[in-house]
Amino acid sequence: MAPTSGKKPAPAKKAAKPAKEGGKAKSKGKKTKGTESYKLYIFKVLKQVHPDTGISSKSMAILNSFIVDQFEKIASAAAQLSRVNKKPTLTSREIQTAVRLVLPGELAKHAVSEGTKAVTKFTSA
DSSP states (O other): OOOOOSOOOOOOOOOOOOOOTTSOOOOOSOOOOOOOOSHHHHHHHHHHHOTTOOOOHHHHHHHHHHHHHHHHHHHHHHHHHHHHTTOSSOOHHHHHHHHHHHSOHHHHHHHHHHHHHHHHHHHHO
């Protein structure tokens, strides 16, 4: 008998099962959760403002961490306002007040107007 490498022969591959009509084929194995980031949205806004300009990955990472930090500041300020007012629900009013507290001057005014516009568009749709 000839010496073997200790490995078992590879099993023959089975034909893939066709997906059920109206459904998706089930994939076996663990699903990995991707890390959440704002990179795609930063890139989309950049292309709206300057279509011919690119951004390095290091700059993108800095902007992403900046946005995450600002989101956390606004969210914690809104949650604190909700607790102080003894309200169990976080509404757009708390978010708006938190934005006014966290962001400086003119930036807060623009953020509030854009937020109001977004909420109006969402409720009308």
